[in-house]
Amino acid sequence: MDTLPKSACEACPQFNANGLKKLGINTTEFDFVVALAGNPNTGKSTVFNSLTGLKQHTGNWPGKTVTRAEGGFEYNNQKFKLVDLPGTYSLLSTSEDEEVARNFILFGKPSVTIIVVDASRLERNLNLVLQVLEITDRAVLCLNLIDEAERNNIEVDTRSLARDLGIPVVATSARYYRGIPELIQTVSDLANGRIHCKPHRIKNIPENIEKAVQKLSIELKKEFPEIPNSRWIAFRLLEGDRHIIELLRKGEFVI
Amino acid sequence: MKKDNIENLIALSNDLRWQIGDDFHDNLTEGIYADAAEIVSAAVHKKDEKGKLRFDARIDKIITSRTWGFPLMFLVLATVLWLTIVGANYPSAFLGNILLDHIHPFLKTLATNIGFPIWLNGFLIDGVYLAVAWVVAVMLPPMAIFFPLFTLLEDFGYLPRVAFNLDNLFKRAGAHGKQALTMSMGFGCNAAGVVATRIIDSPRERLIAIITNNFSLCNGRWPTQILIATIFVGAVVPQSFSGIASLAAVIGIAVLGMGFMFLTSWALSKTVLKGEVSTFNLELPPYRPPRFWKTIYTSLIDRTLIVLWRAIVFAAPAGAVIWLISNLHIGDITIAAWTIDLFNPFGFLLGLNGVILLAYVVAIPANEIVIPTILMLTVLVTGISGGAGAGVMFEADSANATGDILRSGGWTLLTAINLMLFSLLHNPCSTTIYTIYKETKSVKWTVVASILPVIMGFVVTFLVAQIWRILA
Amino acid sequence: MYSPVWALSLFIGISILLFLLFRPEKGWFWAIRKSNINNQKIVIEDILKLLYHSENQDKILNINDITTSLNEPESNILESVNEMARHSLILIEGENVRLSESGSDYALRMVRAHRLWEKFLAEKTGFAESDWHHIAEKKEHELTDQDTDYLASVLGNPQFDPHGDPIPTKTGKVADIKGIALSDLDVNHLGRIIHIKDKPDIIYKQILAENIHIGSQVRVVEKDSNRIVFHCEGEAFKLAPIIAANITVSLLKKEYISEDNVARLSMLNENEYATIIGISKEMRGESRRRLLDLGFVKGANVKVDLLNPLGEPKAFLIKGTSIALRNNQASKILIKKD
Numbered sequence A: 001m002d003t004l005p006k007s008a009c010e011a012c013p014q015f016n017a018n019g020l021k022k023l024g025i026n027t028t029e030f031d032f033v034v035a036l037a038g039n040p041n042t043g044k045s046t047v048f049n050s051l052t053g054l055k056q057h058t059g060n061w062p063g064k065t066v067t068r069a070e071g072g073f074e075y076n077n078q079k080f081k082l083v084d085l086p087g088t089y090s091l092l093s094t095s096e097d098e099e100v101a102r103n104f105i106l107f108g109k110p111s112v113t114i115i116v117v118d119a120s121r122l123e124r125n126l127n128l129v130l131q132v133l134e135i136t137d138r139a140v141l142c143l144n145l146i147d148e149a150e151r152n153n154i155e156v157d158t159r160s161l162a163r164d165l166g167i168p169v170v171a172t173s174a175r176y177y178r179g180i181p182e183l184i185q186t187v188s189d190l191a192n193g194r195i196h197c198k199p200h201r202i203k204n205i206p207e208n209i210e211k212a213v214q215k216l217s218i219e220l221k222k223e224f225p226e227i228p229n230s231r232w233i234a235f236r237l238l239e240g241d242r243h244i245i246e247l248l249r250k251g252e253f254v255i
Numbered sequence B: 001m002k003k004d005n006i007e008n009l010i011a012l013s014n015d016l017r018w019q020i021g022d023d024f025h026d027n028l029t030e031g032i033y034a035d036a037a038e039i040v041s042a043a044v045h046k047k048d049e050k051g052k053l054r055f056d057a058r059i060d061k062i063i064t065s066r067t068w069g070f071p072l073m074f075l076v077l078a079t080v081l082w083l084t085i086v087g088a089n090y091p092s093a094f095l096g097n098i099l100l101d102h103i104h105p106f107l108k109t110l111a112t113n114i115g116f117p118i119w120l121n122g123f124l125i126d127g128v129y130l131a132v133a134w135v136v137a138v139m140l141p142p143m144a145i146f147f148p149l150f151t152l153l154e155d156f157g158y159l160p161r162v163a164f165n166l167d168n169l170f171k172r173a174g175a176h177g178k179q180a181l182t183m184s185m186g187f188g189c190n191a192a193g194v195v196a197t198r199i200i201d202s203p204r205e206r207l208i209a210i211i212t213n214n215f216s217l218c219n220g221r222w223p224t225q226i227l228i229a230t231i232f233v234g235a236v237v238p239q240s241f242s243g244i245a246s247l248a249a250v251i252g253i254a255v256l257g258m259g260f261m262f263l264t265s266w267a268l269s270k271t272v273l274k275g276e277v278s279t280f281n282l283e284l285p286p287y288r289p290p291r292f293w294k295t296i297y298t299s300l301i302d303r304t305l306i307v308l309w310r311a312i313v314f315a316a317p318a319g320a321v322i323w324l325i326s327n328l329h330i331g332d333i334t335i336a337a338w339t340i341d342l343f344n345p346f347g348f349l350l351g352l353n354g355v356i357l358l359a360y361v362v363a364i365p366a367n368e369i370v371i372p373t374i375l376m377l378t379v380l381v382t383g384i385s386g387g388a389g390a391g392v393m394f395e396a397d398s399a400n401a402t403g404d405i406l407r408s409g410g411w412t413l414l415t416a417i418n419l420m421l422f423s424l425l426h427n428p429c430s431t432t433i434y435t436i437y438k439e440t441k442s443v444k445w446t447v448v449a450s451i452l453p454v455i456m457g458f459v460v461t462f463l464v465a466q467i468w469r470i471l472a
Numbered sequence C: 001m002y003s004p005v006w007a008l009s010l011f012i013g014i015s016i017l018l019f020l021l022f023r024p025e026k027g028w029f030w031a032i033r034k035s036n037i038n039n040q041k042i043v044i045e046d047i048l049k050l051l052y053h054s055e056n057q058d059k060i061l062n063i064n065d066i067t068t069s070l071n072e073p074e075s076n077i078l079e080s081v082n083e084m085a086r087h088s089l090i091l092i093e094g095e096n097v098r099l100s101e102s103g104s105d106y107a108l109r110m111v112r113a114h115r116l117w118e119k120f121l122a123e124k125t126g127f128a129e130s131d132w133h134h135i136a137e138k139k140e141h142e143l144t145d146q147d148t149d150y151l152a153s154v155l156g157n158p159q160f161d162p163h164g165d166p167i168p169t170k171t172g173k174v175a176d177i178k179g180i181a182l183s184d185l186d187v188n189h190l191g192r193i194i195h196i197k198d199k200p201d202i203i204y205k206q207i208l209a210e211n212i213h214i215g216s217q218v219r220v221v222e223k224d225s226n227r228i229v230f231h232c233e234g235e236a237f238k239l240a241p242i243i244a245a246n247i248t249v250s251l252l253k254k255e256y257i258s259e260d261n262v263a264r265l266s267m268l269n270e271n272e273y274a275t276i277i278g279i280s281k282e283m284r285g286e287s288r289r290r291l292l293d294l295g296f297v298k299g300a301n302v303k304v305d306l307l308n309p310l311g312e313p314k315a316f317l318i319k320g321t322s323i324a325l326r327n328n329q330a331s332k333i334l335i336k337k338d
């Protein structure tokens, strides 16, 4: 649990180029489900294409992808199903345009979540990243568009990021296949439990909310001792999320 | 027991929510951003504080400027269309030559030699094969030019700027600025445009965008516009201007389509879909130089496959139907001739004719086959010996020959103009209708979206025809 | 027999007829349909609400009051009153009419439906604020108890409607509003608007037109018998005391935001920099959340990124991204120019 994730390339075993097979849309049997989450227009579909060899439409405007797409790849004899999602700004909203993405990230039970962010607009993208980290502890940050950040003279220290976020960080430039091998290796390591994450939990929360969340969390844990992310459920209950309330009533927790 | 506990839990959360008040979401988001700021300050180093590249800023200034914004948009549209119209001629002629003039006779002989019965021969090769071949020869080239160009613009980051520039017009029509994006997608394919409306987050504006998407000329209709404009509009001006005139006519129809889109949005939001626009926010991404060859290559391969697939799925059965209705008889005459007679008076009232109306009924599955159907049916009723026989859908060898056939079918400039208008204003193709149903999950709105444009088509062509006749 | 002129005239004739039949609101078709709908239920429910609101202000009404307050033929009202008495929704004591216990319950359910629907309109739709009341006034008669409960759960069981009026709970509990009228707030005292009366219509529209809304902070700077001058979200307002009396405020001890220099994002000029100090309470529901998610949070820096050839929307640079907003949204984001 305590092994701090380092920047992927140093921590992980070497990428094995021969072990990679792009499977296209052939996803009938697979060992792991990998979700691609992230703000709109950060290059999720581009990452998806470079991993699966498919041709999901990409385009330089937010909202190009509006439906979920699936594809697969095989790495070291394990099959991964990759799910490309529409971009989303937040998991806290209830807006319809983000429903597909939100539902899959929250209830689709991905084995690993790749969070794709725009390296030049990291602060804005972290809003979603920090929310995802409240839910899952198997995630990797794909610091995409790194070529653009370099052109803009923006330097991102991936080690410091990985330390603060508690998850592995891989810098990529998906359009030019830069960093994709490292990303595959990291996903495989996460899926097989070779890397353990210690995800960041939101700290700067006003006292009254924090108290309410704790109170609810404790009650939740009493009722469902096994759930890992009672804090997130408490957030959603405070927000009055009907979906969560229904799930509670049914007593089934998919997350 | 457990049930009670859970109800208590929910009640507790309600109480707590009331205590916290409605600032919960504000506070939480502010908290998350505060965390984000801390993390970023440790990890990100900017060498200079410029938020945006000078290059980007300069392009943006021009593209969204008061003087240049709108002319530029128009220029871009015109250039794309011009390249499509001019560029598609050569490959179209080439493909037509191979598929229709060489392979078709070859297949015919082959079938006869193998010993196909006449009806099967006609049905398969004159019906199905020719429909597919026509679609490939006429549809593929414009699309293979249009889409790569469009994708280049899309990858560059131009589309959101169009939405940005036009939003105020959409606002006045009671619609959402992102409708400009879905409308642009509709220029490719209306079904894709309808799915793209998911980016519009309020149901009312989304419904408006879905219903009006059909006013974007889709790729199934561009070739009709281009062909008819070349034959009839290009012919009324001196030879040296005919290219410009037909281009202007096609652009005119496209722009008219946008006009109808605004008008219908406005009318809908004043009547059945009343309400103000709730929210509008649009992220303007940075410009990204597209990867020229890669884009061209992928969108070419991509589209080719899709078009071929559609051609086979839709055009083939339609081709078969055409062959059937022109070879099965009611009494003395074929079903086709009988229906044409039935439609003729109404067609005349609209400045069209029975042939065109029947063609539109047959072509509900795919707009692509409207023109070949019209040609074939015209030959059938006029009895001239242009085509290859009853029920044979064909591409006349050149635009001129096509024109001759149509003129002998009684076509005038009015028929041509009204056909262009009707091609803009008629029901969406079956794929689009199905997509609309899937997206709205409502029979009512699907019916509205399908019927409304036809009614508008009838009204507009009717008015044009009467006024034309009064003035002429 | 066919002539284009003749065809055209016929067409115009038919169009005019269709217009007269189906034009919105005033079309003959709608008028005929409306007159055929049995509206006794609506009248009964309106009387119940009227009685409920009056009793809340300790006023007892008689039948005459009811007929003058409702815009219905007297015979309809009398018939409905009889019907209500028969179902013991009301008690008639001489001339006076009072709500019975079951009548009270019924009235509370109506109020709940009305206020929830207003909340729904505010949070989830784009209807203008001045239309909410009228739409809810129609809708409340159509909602069943299940509908209202569902609505409440969708909205997260809200406690107050967008005017600040409490929404009765399912069991009939009503929260109190603790506050004073704006006209009673002393000079230099701070308050937060917690309630704006949506009746009478003329005064409510006037308040809305001034762009005053629930949740914003006010500070009275001047006050005499003719007018009250106060600052609110960076603007100065002058109101007659009778209008100010329709606004309820809660007293604030300390100032949350220093009000100097407060402006609205829509007023930011090119090449100026500003810091966000908050989003006005008028921005609600989904739209508010989206703005927050896009980074329009307290303390963030903004500047104008792009002007528009048609004036709006303008694009603002926030957290490194260019986001276009229409003026009516930008005017609800409060900033402090640097």
Ligand SMILES: Nc1nc2c(ncn2[C@@H]2O[C@H](COP(=O)(O)OP(=O)(O)OP(=O)(O)O)[C@@H](O)[C@H]2O)c(=O)[nH]1
Binding pocket: A038, A039, A040, A041, A042, A043, A044, A045, A046, A047, A057, A058, A059, A060, A061, A062, A063, A064, A065, A066, A085, A086, A087, A088, A144, A145, A146, A147, A148, A172, A173, A174, A175, A176, B155, B288
């Ligand atoms: N320069 C550069 N451009 C990239 C990179 N990755 C993606 N892009 C471009 O960024 C744009 C957006 O990419 P998409 O893959 O469509 O983004 P997305 O996250 O799927 O977007 P939505 O589907 O709208 O949420 C496209 O024009 C890509 O070509 C990269 O690493 N470098």
Ligand SMILES: [Mg+2]
Binding pocket: A044, A045, A046, A057, A058, A064, A065, A085, A086, A087
């Ligand atoms: Mg995508």
